[in-house]
Amino acid sequence: MTKLKRILSLVVFVPIGIILIVLAVANRQTVTLALNPFQPQDSILAVSAPFFVFVFLALLVGMAIGALVTWWRQGRYRKLARTEAKAAVKWQNEHKAIARR
Numbered sequence: 001m002t003k004l005k006r007i008l009s010l011v012v013f014v015p016i017g018i019i020l021i022v023l024a025v026a027n028r029q030t031v032t033l034a035l036n037p038f039q040p041q042d043s044i045l046a047v048s049a050p051f052f053v054f055v056f057l058a059l060l061v062g063m064a065i066g067a068l069v070t071w072w073r074q075g076r077y078r079k080l081a082r083t084e085a086k087a088a089v090k091w092q093n094e095h096k097a098i099a100r101r
Helices: 002-026 051-073 075-100
Strands: 030-034 046-050
Touching: 002 051, 030 051, 046 051, 051 075
Parallel strands: none
Antiparallel strands: 030 046
């Protein structure tokens, strides 16, 4: 199963890596991200960088937000697993105590 996972990850991640490298090379021109909608010329609230930097940052922020939402939504299952693990330890200790008698 490990070889299948390795092959599958190569088949998926190598093309994605190639696409990201091509994207970065094709979008090297500097763009300005203006955060002030009323005065876009305001240099205090503006950031200049190559376009691919903004694309990669948007990708990373999206992945982080997705991970946080997933972690948040799975909280009830983690809580249930903790309570069931505590109950299992309690039952196991009771069984050991009864078996010693």
